[in-house]
Amino acid sequence: MSDPPKENANLTAAGGRFSRRSFVAGVAGVACAAGLGRIAGGRESTPQSTAPYGVPIVSLSGMPGFDPMRDPAMETAWLGTLTHEAALRLDASGSIRSGVVIDWNVSADGLRVDLRVRPDALFSDGMLVTAGDVAASLERCRSMASNAGSGPWDRITGIEAIDGGTVRLSLVGPDVTLMASLTSARALIVPSRWAERPWGDTPDQLPPGSGPFMVTSIEDRRITLSRHPAYRQVGRPYLAGLVVAASSETLPRTTELVTGAVDVVIDVPLLDIPTLRDDPNLTLAGGPANRLCLLSVNLRAGPLRDRRPRALISSAIDRAAVLDAAVASEGEPATGLFPAVSWVQGGIELEAARRSPDDVRAELSADGHVAGLGLRLIADERDSSIANACVLLQEQLARAGIAVTLDLLDTERLARVSREEPWDLLAMYSDFWRDPDELVRPLLHARGQLNLGQYTSDRVSSLIDLAITTRNPRQRAQLYRVIQQIARTEVPLIPLFFPAYYDAMTTRIGPYDAYPPVSALAMRQVRMEPPDQSPPG
Structure with missing residues (x-):
């Protein structure tokens, strides 16, 4: 792997500057x-x-x-x-820029990344930010990240300060998503003495920052x-x-x-x-x-184990109306995983497979659901946009012969119900993502942290793993489009909209x-x- 371009470009294989719409699009070639x-x-x-x-x-x-x-x-x-500050940062145009780390080099085989620490950064207590601080902070992130859906942290095998100004990351394999992850607001650099001690909630119990x-x-x-x-x-x-x-x-x-x-x-x-x-x-x-509002589908039990009713439910949804009810039309309807302007989609709009309520009702009856379907939809009660979307979904699906019971739950109970009780649909938001791996891995990988319906596809998991090692941006975009098409066919989740x-x-x-x-x-x-x-x- 050649060294990535510096400062105002994509830090993985293929550079590219951002346009004003590129916060949605991702860095051209490698979503960062x-x-x-x-x-x-x-x-x-x-x-x-x-x-x-x-x-x-x-x-x-x-x-x-x-x-x-x-x-x-x-x-x-x-x-x-x-x-x-994190090791790296995103600027207002969406390009990856230096943070505490001012420069980096990737080995030819992609298994080693050397980060050069800025020599003049100071913590607020006046102490110099050193390679030891950066290494200890990144090691803290690695040790605290969960294995499921943790992105590149579980693919790092070693973090060490090799001299006073350089941190070396050793990887289990090439990973083009790594630099985007180093911009995360959760991967903050603190003095090494704070990397293993607990933080409190008063100023003197908080680590100095830069x-x-x-x-x-x-x-x-x-x-x-x-x-x-x-x-x-x-x-x-x-x-x-x-x-x-x-x-x-x-x-x-x-x-x-x-x-x-x-x-x-x-x-x-x-x-x-x-x-x-x-x-x-x-x-x-x-x-x-590019945050996605979606319905996670429970594939463990119930009528939605069959792909056919899942597809019919998706086709019965008027996404523009849901967008309006949820967020006053401040966003875009979602017919796939990625916004059309993302580098993955390249401006291509996906057609929604819409059916009228009468057609959906007739097809459910033909499939043996003469009395329609009865489903349980669960969601977090704290988010009014989710609640508004769910109420309208109830009305739309009822017209198609699908009776939905809506349960708005507090966060703790929602987590418990999603693990232990029967449910069919769960309304949720994804996180904002810097790289598409941060979207598809948690939702669709067999070990994904947000794969709440326990979707398992060896093909999809293998494509997700392949995409993070693929340096060519066009090939990588094609992999994500294939993943998206499989998801549209198998319907392990139902995209609703991308809120602004x-x-x-x-x-x-x-x-x-x-x-x-x-x-x-x-x-x-x-x-x-x-x-x-x-x-x-």
């Missing part, structure tokens, strides 16, 4: 990014003093934790990118951060600090933004986007994303670049304008 398709909003900032100014209030939907490897919540990953901000206080569901004075990008961040406010409810967050109680809302509820878009005092940053993603902020905050979720990197470079103090008239 996830998230947004365009930057909507964002305005030019007028020249200002270089002195840090402003402490905006940023609203999250819940209280974040402080260790992204232990807490999978989006809020925790977002906060982590404020205070820490990111642009550092935590100074935590109280009353608010986290106050100040700027890291020795951050490696001179002069940044431009803000004097941040206050992160955690909401226990979703709806008031946008109300608080409109009324000026907060300055930024991260991951805006999509049902509120049409209203916010019309407000001249607000800016939206975001657009199409937006952050929103007052026009005093900017310029705000839309980074691939989940990331707080925009906060490094935004400025906050002082309030208008000009006399009236």
Whole structure:
């Protein structure tokens, strides 16, 4: 394997820069990014003093934790990118850039990757970031990642600091997804002494980071951060600090933004986007994303063990209507695993195999389901978009002779029911992905962490494993299209839609670049304008 191109290109086999829509598309040739398709909003900032100014209030939907490897919540990953850096990072265009690691080399056989650590990065306690810190942090990620669906972490056989500035990764086999994984908001670099000790929830119990901000206080569901004075990008961040406010409810967050109680809302509820878009005092940053809303199908027991009713259910769904009910049409209907603009699809739209409710009812009857089907649909009660989608799915399927009982469950019970009780369909979201392996492996591999219906296909699992070793981007895209076609035929899951993603902020905050979720990197470079103090008239 030749050395990958550096800095502004794909870090695996085939370079490629991102267009504005490439947050959805992935790095041309080897999907390395996830998230947004365009930057909507964002305005030019007028020249200002270089002195840090402003402490905006940023609203999250819940209280974040402080260790992204232990807490999978989006809020925790977002906060982590404020205070820490990963080995590599995604920029606003979706290209992989240097983070704590400034350069890398891949051996000819693809079994060894050498990472060169930035020589001038400092933790917030003033200590230099060393190769030993990077190695210990990556080893922590490897040891904490679960084997099922863990991506490249379970394919790394060794991590060592071979000198003061170089970390060597040894792999069981070539893996073109590795560099994308090193941009993860969960793979943050901490001092080596913190790699094995527990983290707490007070500032003195948290590891120093090399990111642009550092935590100074935590109280009353608010986290106050100040700027890291020795951050490696001179002069940044431009803000004097941040206050992160955690909401226990979703709806008031946008109300608080409109009324000026907060300055930024991260991951805006999509049902509120049409209203916010019309407000001249607000800016939206975001657009199409590659996270997939889907129905996982239980293949272990019940009527859906047979492929035929699964295909009929999929054909009875009006996905555009589900998209509208769930997220006010802020997104795209999904007829496959990948958005049409992804590098896997190359702009090719897949046709939906639609049947009318009467046709579905007739075919179910012809297949022996004269009285129709009775199914149990389960979903997480916390997500209103999932709940809205499920209610409409009940109505659509009822017209086709499929009676669906909907159970909205808390997170703990949902996990238990999915393992131990009968169910037929489970509504869920995938994660945002940087590489398509991060989507297909958890959902479709025999050992996939999100393969809740226990789909088993030796062919699909072998193609997934082959794709991560395939350097040619066209060949790799073809492998994923074959996997997608098998999934469309065998229907182990039913794609519904790709929701968009937006952050929103007052026009005093900017310029705000839309980074691939989940990331707080925009906060490094935004400025906050002082309030208008000009006399009236």
